[in-house]
Structure formats: C-alpha cells, structure tokens
Amino acid sequence: MQLKFILNKEEKIWDVQPEEKFLDLLRKNGYLGVKYGCGSGNCGTCTIILDGKAIYSCLLLAPQVQGKKVITIEGLEQEELDLLQESFIEVGAMQCGYCTSGMILSAKALLLKKNNPALEEIKTALTGNLCRCTGYVKPLKAILKVIEKGKLNV
C-alpha cells in the first residue's frame, strides 16, 4: 500500500507493507537516528514526534502514519544543530549515545508544547527514555540550559 505523510517537513510517498513497523520502515530508508532498543515500548530509543507528540515508533504500524507529520532526530537539524543538540554536546550529556536521539526528541516534544517547563515536568517527560549511562543528571542539565537560553532571548 501507499503511505503518504510528511517526514521532517518533506512530503514522502512510500510503498509499505501494512504489517510493517514504522521504526523498521524509517531505518530501512536511511533514517538511522531512530534506534531499535527493546521493540516492545519500554526503552524509548525509538522515540519520534508524531503530530507534535512523542511516541514509540516500535509499536506503531506504518499505515497509522497516513497523512500525519513526523519529526525524527534528522529533522531537528536545519542549517545548524538544534539548540537541544548543541546543548547536549556542550554539557556532554551522553556516554554511549544510544538513548540520546530519543531523549532529545522527548525533550523537544515537551518544549514544543511548553517553552518554560518546571524541572519536575522535564523529568516526567523523560520517564519513557531509559538511560543506563548518564544517570540523567547531565541530560537534565542540558535541557535546563536550553530553557534558560530561551528565557534570555525573550
């Protein structure tokens, strides 16, 4: 079947099998920033933004994306890196890096909804992203830094 949707602001028309997982489809087409972790909706490495909301792409069938808007980590970077990506690098908020793209997208989805979330809200937004290296301290610091910068701009 044909799947028509918007991926990172570009319209795509892909041929897909109805039972295909959206995660597999993205990776097959070269979007390798989205990772396969547990495949059962527990770890969050496959997080993408679908119509403004963070979701697990490993639980999503490809046809469910019909006519919707998808953002992957590749779509955050326009001419330069997204503020979140820059901040994660500056702070050094990653070690093995496997969870990082999912974590950044979870944070991005939160910031799209609310530009000045409290620390507790950030923590809640990250509960679906497991990280076994950083202990979450530096990722939280990186996200808070972006929010601080946002305040300065206003």
Added chain:
Amino acid sequence: MKIKNYFYPKNLKEASLIFQENEESYYIAGGTYLNGLKNLKIQNLIDLSGLNLNYIQLEKNFLKIGSGAALQELVDSPIICQFLGGIISISALGCAALQLRNMATIGGALVTRGSWIDLACALLVLDAKLKIFPEDKIISLEDYLLDKKALKTGEIVIEIIIPCTSAGANFIKFKRTALDLAIINLATLIKLDNSICKEVKIALGGFTIPLRIKEAENILKSQVLSENLINSAAEKVGGSLKFISDFKVSADYRKDLAVILTKESLLLSWEKAKCN
C-alpha cells in the same frame, strides 16, 4: 503477522460494514496492544483513529469521554483534572510512560481488559459505563470486565460515560519504580449523608482483572463511619480475594498490602468526602 488490507473508514457505519465484509478483521485504535499478539490471524485492520472519537465533554449530569481519547489527553484535560479531585488523571498518569500514553486510547485500554490498566480501578468506583455501537447499547464497566462475552463480535465501544457526583474519591498505585506495573492498585469512593456513609465503593486490581469488593463495601454501607469500621472493611478485602505470588512479591505480602492500602485509601476518601 501478515496483513492484507488496512482500512481508513470515515464513520462508524462504514467501519462496521468493512468489519462484516472482511474475514479476520480487527479494529485498531492506538495499536499498541498488537505488539504482544504474535499468534493472531489478523488479515484486515480497520483504523478507528480518524473517527473523531477523542472528545472529552462535561455535561449536566455526566462526564463523557470518547473511546479514542489518548491516556495522555486524560492527564492533560482541565475538565478531567478537576473531576473528583482528578482521580482519572492520576490513575491514567501511572499507567505507562508518556510515549505510550500518547498512543494508547482509553477505549482500547478498557476493551483489552489488561490487568495493568490502573485506570479501570478508578473508573469502577466512579460507576463508569460503556456506550457501544451500533444501537448505542450501554453496559457498565463492571459487567464488561466480568463477562468476556459482553462485547459481541464487530461491536465498537464509542464512549465512556461517568455520572457526576460529589464524593470523596481516592486512587493508590503501589509500585517499585516510576514505570513499574502495579503490585496492587486500588480506588475507593465514599459519599456521606450527614455523617452516614450513603455510598461506598472499593475496587482493586493490578494482579487481577480490576474488580469491586462488595463484601467489604457492605460493612461500611449505611453506617456511621469510624476508624474501627474502616479497619474491618480493609481486613475483609484481605480475606475475600485470592492473592497471587509472582517474581515481585509473595501472595502474603500482597495481601498485607491490600489491607493496609485499602485502609489508607478509605481514610483519605472519608476526609475528602467530609470536605464536600
């Protein structure tokens, strides 16, 4: 799993027609439940997400939630956050991680009867009812959970109806970490008439399909409440169920938890009911 067709019906009638015309058809809402069903012979999937079933409306006597509302919409909705102290929002929040809450719908969560759905406990004490297409048949959530044949083949749950009431309601989930499944979850509701307990509901779940514990409720019903009476109701909860052991905790531990948490929850509900 090999799927032949994926349908996008425009309305409920069309969805139901597609279901009748195609063998091995299944409805899909959020789609998260499919992941665990490796052996099902699914040939056709009918997507219900485009049918505008994700509304939340507060009417004069009822709160109406479309079955397509995502669990996160229940957490975010100001109407639901204010409904009886936000018991529905609180129970939905604990169900799963944000990403899963953005996908899973309230209708799908209830229809699949998962014991992990903390939400069902809260909805049981609120006397929730399910509206079913076609014919707009209405059955109580309690009957639905107990009777596996309550929903006939091809029928669709379209709305969850919750009567408005002023009472003290409380929900507790006992778990080890933020995203852990419940070791036990329970909800209680108390409605006072002067100092007499006019209405009381206790629902328990987490290791079983969520159910009401009526033997315990009867101890409190139409009585003047006291801590002693609440104690004996809590003991009754411990005595009226078969608790199970699993890799997390033993049956005895779970039973003790049920007694202690029921007592705690009833006391909190009682406090809240006094404020109404």
